[in-house]
Every structure is written in C-alpha cells, then in structure tokens.
Amino acid sequence: MHQDITPIAVRPWTLNGISERMIVSHYENNYGGAVRTLNALRSELAGLETGMPGYRIRALKREELIAMGSVALHELYFGNLGGEGNKIPDPVCAMLEEHFGSVARWRREFVETAQSLAGGSGWVLLSYSRRDRRLVNQVAFDHSQAAVDAAPVLALDMYEHAYHMDFGANATAYIDAFMRNVDWTAVTGRMAAVRADHPLPQEDPSDTSLPSLSVEELSARLAKGEPVQVLDARPRHHISRTVDLMAGATWRDPDRVEEWIGELSPDKPVAVYCAYGFHVGCNVTKTLRERGFDARYIRGGISAWYAVGGARAMRGE
Numbered sequence: 650m651h652q653d654i655t656p657i658a659v660r661p662w663t664l665n666g667i668s669e670r671m672i673v674s675h676y677e678n679n680y681g682g683a684v685r686t687l688n689a690l691r692s693e694l695a696g697l698e699t700g701m702p703g704y705r706i707r708a709l710k711r712e713e714l715i716a717m718g719s720v721a722l723h724e725l726y727f728g729n730l731g732g733e734g735n736k737i738p739d740p741v742c743a744m745l746e747e748h749f750g751s752v753a754r755w756r757r758e759f760v761e762t763a764q765s766l767a768g769g770s771g772w773v774l775l776s777y778s779r780r781d782r783r784l785v786n787q788v789a790f791d792h793s794q795a796a797v798d799a800a801p802v803l804a805l806d807m808y809e810h811a812y813h814m815d816f817g818a819n820a821t822a823y824i825d826a827f828m829r830n831v832d833w834t835a836v837t838g839r840m841a842a843v844r845a846d847h848p849l850p851q852e853d854p855s856d857t858s859l860p861s862l863s864v865e866e867l868s869a870r871l872a873k874g875e876p877v878q879v880l881d882a883r884p885r886h887h888i889s890r891t892v893d894l895m896a897g898a899t900w901r902d903p904d905r906v907e908e909w910i911g912e913l914s915p916d917k918p919v920a921v922y923c924a925y926g927f928h929v930g931c932n933v934t935k936t937l938r939e940r941g942f943d944a945r946y947i948r949g950g951i952s953a954w955y956a957v958g959g960a961r962a963m964r965g966e
C-alpha cells in the first residue's frame with residue numbers, strides 16, 4: 650500500500666510563537682522523510698523472497714511500524730495546531746475533569762510528561778482508550794509504543810527536530826508555545842469520533858470544490874511525459890524569500906494574471922501550486938478555469954512536493 654503525503658493541515662504562518670520556517674521544515678523533512686521511508690520499506694517488504702531470514706523480516710517490520718507511527722502522529726500533530734490553546738470547549742473540559750480530576754491536573758500531568766522528555770525524544774499523547782473507556786496521557790517512544798486499542802486525540806512531538814530551530818534546548822518554552830496553539834476544535838472532533846467508534850476525521854484542508862491534483866498524481870503525469878504546464882503562483886512577498894521552485898515550473902505573479910495568461914498554451918493542461926495549497930493557487934486555478942483552461946491546483950502546494958521528495962530547481966535556471 651502506497652502512503653500518500655497529506656497536505657499540511659495547519660496554516661504555518663498563523664502560529665503564535667512557532668515560526669513558519671520551523672513548522673514547514675518539520676513537515677517537509679521529518680514528516681516527508683517518514684512517508685518516504687515507509688514507502689521504501691513497503692516496497693522492500695513487497696519484494697520479499699521466500700527464504701528471507703527471520704531477522705531481516707523482523708527488522709523490516711520493526712522499521713515499518715516506526716514509520717507508520719511517525720506518519721500518523723505527525724499528521725495528528727499538524728492537525729492539532731493552529732487554535733487558541735486556552736479555549737477548551739465545555740465537552741472536552743467535562744471529560745478531562747471526569748478522567749483526571751480537573752483540567753488543571755490533566756494539563757499539569759501532560760506538560761510535566763513532556764518536560765520529562767526534554768533532551769530526549771518521543772511523543773506525548775492524550776489518548777482515548779477504547780479498552781478502558783477513558784482518557785490517558787502517555788509517552789510513545791520510537792513513534793510507536795502507543796497504548797493498545799487507544800486513539801491519540803492530542804499529539805505533542807517532543808523530538809528535538811520539532812523545536813530546536815526556534816527554541817534551542819529550551820524545551821519548556823516550546824511546550825508553552827505548543828499549548829498556546831492547540832486547536833481544541835480538532836481535538837473535540839477526534840474525541841467525538843473515537844467515542845462513537847468512527848474513524849478519526851481527516852484533517853486534509855484541500856478545497857474539494859475545485860479540480861486538483863495530488864503531488865503523486867502530478868509526478869506520475871510528468872514522468873509519463875504529459876505536457877503539463879506547471880505554474881508557481883506563490884505571492885511575490887513569499888517567492889522573494891525563497892531561492893528555489895519545483896523543477897520545470899514557471900513563476901507567475903498571482904496578482905497579475907492578465908499580464909501572463911496570454912502566454913499559456915490553451916490546449917495543454919495547467920497545474921498551479923502555491924506555498925501550501927490553501928487559497929492562492931486555488932484562486933488562480935479558478936480564474937484560469939473561468940477562462941477555459943484545463944487547470945487544476947496542486948494539493949498541499951510546493952511544501953507537499955518537497956515533502957514527497959520532488960525535484961527542485963533554483964529560480965532563474
């Protein structure tokens with residue numbers, strides 16, 4: 650089974666005290682790395698020949714479990730950021746009070762557990778145990794070791810790569826920043842789903858009302874030699890901070906569509922991306938479709954492309 654990249658669920662520029670640079674690096678390099686590792690491991694497992702030594706199979710299965718955990722927990726982590734951490738909805742407060750005595754006691758245990766991992770590595774999870782019908786705080790080492798038959802509803806990444814760029818060794822400041830940015834709406838949705846025995850909600854922020862392409866689909870179409878016109882439509886203020894773009898793409902100012910629309914081939918498909926796939930690429934795609942082009946936006950933007958390991962080029966090349 651191929652693992653696709655999920656677009657980053659949080660708007661990276663909106664976080665309070667956590668930089669866009671750090672969260673995007675985390676998404677592209679660490680989450681993307683986990684997805685790429687998982688796919689490489691699964692290809693290797695799919696090619697197992699009979700007679701493969703047991704120690705080799707065990708090693709691959711152990712690494713597959715770690716990569717599966719890393720993919721899932723990172724998606725939960727990005728999906729539970731971007732809110733106002735102090736605004737815990739009443740139904741969640743009621744559950745925390747019931748299972749921990751008070752919200753303050755839950756918070757103290759969660760934060761102190763995170764602090765206990767400073768300088769080390771692991772995840773701190775608030776999980777709903779279906780087995781025990783209650784919430785628990787737990788540590789998950791090696792991106793795995795999650796409680797049996799429990800669903801994580803709040804995930805805090807305590808690996809150093811999650812905070813070192815902004816906070817150095819100051820894990821306490823990072824934990825404070827994380828708690829300020831928890832999106833309790835997402836946590837509430839997860840709690841409701843798991844208590845109703847439903848799958849956890851998908852937090853993919855893609856606009857489903859507009860035709861789109863995943864980065865994997867785009868990559869496959871380009872590999873087949875399809876003549877896709879790939880446009881980088883990141884705003885001028887964003888592109889001016891970067892030195893590279895998707896290999897084969899051309900940057901076009903999203904605020905000046907009329908100046909360049911005449912240069913496009915009307916009979917070739919167009920793929921448009923922005924930084925993360927939230928709205929700029931979508932708006933340009935909408936305009937191009939209104940003008941008769943077979944245009945689609947790229948879900949997850951350039952960040953998803955880099956996360957999947959897509960080729961990049963220096964601007965001006």
Ligand SMILES: [Fe+2]
Pocket residue numbers: 675679680723806808810811
């Ligand atoms: Fe991470």
